[in-house]
Amino acid sequence: MLVRHLSYFVTLAREQHFARAAQACNVTQSTLSAALRKLEEDLQVALVVRNQRFVGLTVEGEHLLAWAKQILIDYDSLREDLSGLRTGLTGTLRLGVIPAAMGAVGFLTTHFRAVHPDACVEIRSLSSREIQKGLDGFEIEAGLTYLENEPLDRVRRVPLYHERYILAMRSDHPLAAEVKVTWAQACAQRLCLLSEDMQNRRILDGLAATFGLVLRPTVVSNSFLGVCAHLREGGYVSIVPQTFRHLFGGTEALVMRDLAEPTPHQAVGLVLSERDPLPPMAAALLRTTLDASFAATVEAAERRARLTIGNVDPRHSTFSFDAES
Structure with missing residues (x-):
């Protein structure tokens, strides 16, 4: 054979x-x-x-x-x-990433490419369920997704950071004048959120329910680019991960405000097949991830963001990326 x-x-x-x-x-x-x-x-x-x-x-x-x-x-x-072994790692790393983690994926892949400059990276925007399917079917080498909420099966996990939530809107929205916004205020607005097939949305629905509230968005999208487009048009607000601030905060038309009530943080990290040995691309990504200090990288990015976002009070502009292993 x-x-x-x-x-x-x-x-x-x-x-x-x-x-x-x-x-x-x-x-x-x-x-x-x-x-x-x-x-x-x-x-x-x-x-x-x-x-x-x-x-x-x-x-x-x-x-x-x-x-x-x-x-x-x-x-x-x-x-x-x-x-x-002869020429260094080549080929393509196929990485599935939930939309909520797209704001952080650059930190992961940039470090990987610095160690393996001859390798390429293919990023696919996938739901957590699609990441599970992709790993099981050998269609991707790794995923970036939630680790504790609706955890995946048959995977090894590397925690990277904790996701928390802020409110995003255009600078002329009435809530833009607030330092912090309550969940009740947020839920009363015209909302644009991720669609229910995205785990981020299911997490937000659960968090709102803890305050006795219901999220009723008038526009939903499976992409944060679609969400951002509606924020730019005005009138809409969105509850987004804090990485949204890093990704879109340099846009003068948008402002980000912290939510007043404390909410549980969601662990986000790397997931890989539990097979041993791992495929070379997956093994290389795991090594570079374990060797990296993401906290310092992201803190530096947040400092740069504070300097460029003139419409955000830096006292309330936080962004944590806690390295754990």
Whole structure:
């Protein structure tokens, strides 16, 4: 049994069409079919339901598909690991990030790239549930998500910082004149929030409920860019993570105000597969994360933000990124 035979099989399962699978593998359809027959002979089971066209996989084929994906990932990881010993780490780190953590992901990837300059990074905006699926399906090497609220399964966790919440609005909004804003005041405004498929929104709904309040946004988005666009248009406010201040606080039209009532902080951190050994990219990210001091980096970024945000009182402009391991 050859690795390429498994690759052909996984491609067929993905494409669900013999001709498209052959084209994707850059082989003839007869070569693809011969490789699949050889795979069936080696394993002594039927893997594909055959007809005039692709119908589906047999029960045995479905089981092989899960094994084949893992074997191919391990094979690619082995090649990357051996190549990295000679030339340094290359390739692409695929990182799934919840929208609420996008304001902090740059600190993580910048340090990673400083240690591994020949590696590339692909950031995907995903929900926490999609990060779980991506790790399970070997589609990403790591994720940046909540660690304690709705925790993921079968992962190793590296805490990075704690998320707290502030109110964002345009500078001409009536609440912009306040030093701090209550949750009751915030909930009474025209709200633009993340949609309910995002864990951040579910956290905010729970926090509002602790004060006997209900969040009723008139606009929802699965992206904070969509939220920011509505804040810029005026009239809307949003309850956002404190990293929003670092990310968008340099925009003169927007102001950020702390919420008056204390609320629990949410731990945000790195999640990776619990497999051992880790794929080279995931292992390298873990090492650089454990070796870094994120608190100093983020505190410096917050100081810069205070200097550039003239419409925010620096006495109430806080941003914590506590390194934990």
